[in-house]
Amino acid sequence: MEKFVKLKSIPAHIPLMNIDTDMIIPKQFLKTIKRTGLGKSLFYEMRYDESGKLIDKFILNNDPYSKSKILLAGKNFGCGSSREHAPWALLDFGIRCVISPSFADIFYNNCFNNGILPIIIDEKSIQELSEYSERKEEIEVDLNEQVILYGNKKLTFDIEPAKKKRLLEGLDNIGLSLKKIPNIEKFENSMNKTKPWI
């Protein structure tokens, strides 16, 4: 997994609440057996018309937003299905940071397994950052310092220390958990005695 330390980009703002996983990546693209290649289908139905042509007014179809690495969105981003295809599509498009007032739980967790930083800040701050999107000016995210820098201002954000460490170091969760095999074996031995039916 690629590390996440600092990121600078003109943000793209999609001012909608409840952006669900079907919007982020519709079902027809879930038939893949790979993790890559989903970027071109990100936000498919908002991005392409029924004949497959790009819809000009959709923000990610226009420069410089087609190269945005930071997405600003309304609350409850990523609600719906558990499909990790949603963060895979964002990542494949080039988005490594999503900023929203709130995230759906499974999507939020999925981000950390893919080197994407989801940042929770209040709606007023999103509004302030969206002006940078409109003016096509860069903002910078510094995970180590837990700040978003824009103009000469800065915003701080919260993140669980364990999740922060994983992103900063690009750690492999499975590798880390496999180091706890003695704990897992001990648990299983005890369970075999107390709950033999499992």
Added chain:
Amino acid sequence: MSKTLYDKIWDDHLVHEDNDGTALLYVDRHLVHEVTSPQAFEGLRIQGRQVRKPKLTLAVPDHNVPTTDRSKGISDKQSKIQVDTLRNNCKEFGINLFDVNDKRQGIVHIIGPEQGFTQPGTVIVCGDSHTATHGAFGSLAFGIGTSEVEHVLATQTLIQKKSKNFRVNVNGSLPAGVTSKDVILKIIGTIGTAGGTGYVIEFAGEVIRNLSVEQRMTICNMTIEAGARAGLIAPDDKTIEYFKDRPMSPKGENWTKAVAHWKKLFSDSDAKFDKEVNIDAKNIEPLVTWGTSPQDVSPITGEVPDPEKEKDKDRRTAMYRSLEYMGLKPKMKISDIKVDKIFIGSCTNGRIEDLRLAAKLLKGKKIASDVSAMVVPGSGLVKKQAEEEGIDKVFKNAGFEWREPGCSMCLGMNEDQLSSKERCASTSNRNFEGRQGRGGRTHLVSPGMAVAAAIKGYLADVREIN
């Protein structure tokens, strides 16, 4: 110290806990399907890792399978590759698979309980958000992403942070025509689609106790639509009765031990909940959704809401967008909304009791001439049971198509989809834009309400069907 049901199951599965509360939780049961697992198995192969406990995993293809004649295999190339990949992965890693033509094949959340693979007090995960369904049996069950599927396969554990405790009490008794689908739609409409974010919700109260276990599954199934990590209902005698003699249920001495354990699974009377909501059943009517979020609910007797009356700006914008997508006007009567398709099925409402209820209302009647309707049983065994009871004939005689089991039009990964602007009364769980097909318009309803809509050709009140 007094504990909630969630606290008890959590503590019982804690393998390790870091100082910051990050926990390693043991997973007793892992369900796998063809869409969210290929990349997980691929990850294991790349790293040279094994499946730690193959016997604790059960696999089934359900999302991609055709619901028409399967004797010639799957014609969609990509779907076929996914289903073949699941078969090969299960063979390579020694995992039990109910393949496409197995009688036990069906929607993953229906076959788990049906086989007794799901059990009270267990931690159950699956790469599917509707894993919450299994919470109806007092198991801590939730959806995970593919990286987490890989983590569970390799370690039989999951890294988790504990959620907060939320209890929803549904008190009183249900009015006529109101079912568990209406109860959960009411709950989502009340707390909102993010109302449960950060919580595990325990459903309690007289109404929940009086529901059958299958009806409880509908409630827990849609907990994710309220944003919660999981939904839970304490097991009781009905739950224990349900698991007796299921193929994978504990047997003999183990059954006695298991039942003794299951009987301890309840929230202590003085347990503390971080949040609590009370709902009076007498205020619940048969509901439908009018918008593109499961929280957009209205009684069938009501009207499409007017966004102008909404004070919150973002919510107002979302409402306008929904109404435009759904092709509806503010203040129009819900019962004036004409439908094109009816879908009865899914992990929300594809069980035998759902089909029985629908068939009872439908018996001797015909669907409206300009409506097309289909029933997709939740599993091969549900289908077989229904056919033994003659339920298939009731549906077919009324003009419904009787299909093979799978997820089908709930998410339209197979051929079962809506065309643009087609309007469907659906017993499924999500009315998102494009969910059932690009431009398709979904109204979530109970099985009884789906039958009412099929007969009238409009969204209709189940209480007027007799």
